[in-house]
Amino acid sequence: TNEVNDWSFVNDREAVPLCQVEVDAGLPYTVNVNCMSSEEKLYVSCSKCEGKFWSSRAIENPVGYVMPGGKVYAINFSRITDEAELSRIWSVRANKVAGGDAGVRPNHWWSFQLTSR
Secondary structure, X not given: OOOOOOOHHHHOOOOOOOEEEEEEEOEEEEEEEEXXXXXXXXXXXXXXXXXXXXXXXXXXXXXXXXXXOOOOEEEEEEEOOOHHHHXXXXXXXXXXXXXXXXXXXXXXXXXXXXXXX
8 A cells, every 4th residue: 555645536537436445343344435535635425424334433443445446545534524624525526426516515424534544
């Protein structure tokens, strides 16, 4: 695994439609999630995230892996709670997934920043 300082390549929805994240659950547990980059940082997100297995594990043990486009990177998870940052990430997600209009960000939508380790 290599350290990445510019994750903007994940915004290419043809090359990286989703990312796989792996959390430590005693055994590796992998799930496909939306991933996007803003200001060269990497984010993953999920709707109705509270109580989901992978997001709970990412909070309890923030060490894992991300696989955008089939390449594996060792990362740390950090849940984003700042409202302004969440709104910015929501807009970037909408641009990647839907090509534009973000609409209103639902309260149940969570995002995590992933940083190289």
